[in-house]
Ligand SMILES: Nc1ncnc2c1ncn2[C@@H]1O[C@H](COP(=O)(O)OP(=O)(O)OP(=O)(O)O)[C@@H](O)[C@H]1O
């Protein structure tokens with residue numbers, strides 16, 4: 001499925017109150033063909049000519065847009081999100097974003113959950129500006145400033161003789177950027193939009209500014225945008241090494257194995273709520289560090305041995321060990337939240353019901369079939385050992401959490417083929433599902449408690465989007481398309 005037809009992946013309610021974003025997106029969606037995703041050097045926008053102005057320029061020009069005759073140089077990238085199986089929770093340095101423990105994550109398929117970002121520079125831009133999901137946001141926060149500063153420091157000379165553009169290393173400091181980004185899933189709803197977003201920003205700025213540093217170095221810059229973002233610089237299985245140094249230079253991500261290493265795994269996300277959460281990860285973990293006596297024990301004693309176990313499990317594709325450690329770590333992370341004063345509740349009754357369903361099924365099989373993990377929100381991320389298990393899991397989930405209306409195809413987004421594997425072609429198939437035998441109260445159903453499901457898999461790291469039609473910024477005006 002092409003990136004620009006992915007509105008269907010979003011909870012229909014997600015668009016409520018997002019009218020301007022919706023029309024912005026619709027305008028883009030009707031624009032052009034699906035992405036190719038192939039990597040390539042940044043593509044400079046054309047030097048505006050009378051012909052291109054006639055075609056592309058708006059009737060009333062924005063006073064902040066690039067004046068006619070000025071070049072706009074742009075790059076577009078797409079970055080995945082990731083879900084931690086050993087959680088990062090707690091900082092030892094708030095400004096540099098240095099964690100109290102190592103963490104490990106799986107990168108999700110960017111077709112289903114990712115950020116797409118276009119960055120542009122032009123001598124005509126008077127200031128740095130950013131638009132997120134079609135709305136202008138401030139770049140004045142320390143996190144955005146750190147990422148911009150660190151990338152600018154590493155920018156290298158760029159020349160395009162044909163287009164007559166030459167940018168010397170020292171010139172990058174003087175050039176302002178315009179940034180437009182779009183998440184193909186709900187923002188700030190516990191689905192790690194900050195991870196995809198900051199990874200994408202750093203990756204794409206790095207491409208635009210001809211940064212030569214390796215992904216490890218880029219990951220430590222993305223870390224300064226949002227800790228979990230450092231793990232989105234790689235596909236597959238990724239470890240964020242906490243590091244020991246005060247300057248954070250040894251706190252970066254490494255890839256443990258790429259997305260092809262263990263490709264049996266199927267990921268089903270139950271989106272329990274896509275509303276913005278009450279306690280952000282940043283403030284939640286700050287409170288935990290200040291008040292939870294359990295956190296120290298977790299960081300110093302529990303996590304180090306779990307990280308070793310997890311690395312072994314991944315290396316050997318040992319699902320039993322992988323699932324046990326994943327579930328235990330999610331539960332301990334939420335226990336640490338509960339141990340915070342005042343206590344933080346990220347999970348809700350639906351989250352607890354899903355845990356109970358998985359635990360009972362795993363127990364009845366004698367060996368884990370599915371692992372669950374929950375970030376700073378009620379949404380369940382369920383990792384099934386293979387497709388067959390994922391199809392069985394979906395049947396059980398659909399039995400307890402049938403859709404509110406009759407439209408199955410908007411109730412499960414992402415890899416919809418799993419519906420066929422589960423024998424669920426229509427709402428009648430859902431109604432006819434038998435009660436899972438392992439559950440004690442099979443008759444109770446919770447229609448409407450899950451907003452929708454996403455079926456995904458492990459995915460690759462960030463990519464350049466070479467097709468300029470998919471850029472979010474107009475290469476003539478230097479402003480977001482459709483705004
Ligand atoms: N595409 C993006 N580009 C740049 N920044 C982004 C992007 N998407 C989100 N962000 C930043 O991340 C913030 C949301 O982060 P927050 O941690 O609250 O939610 P989340 O990452 O979706 O959830 P969680 O980390 O708990 O799973 C936004 O306010 C914005 O500053």
Ligand SMILES: C[C@@](O)(CCOP(=O)(O)OP(=O)(O)O)CC(=O)O
Pocket residue numbers: 083084086087088089097103192194195225226227228229281282283375376
């Ligand atoms: C529960 C988590 O998702 C916490 C993520 O926290 P963030 O990376 O969003 O926090 P900041 O570094 O303050 O931006 C666990 C994880 O991803 O490891």
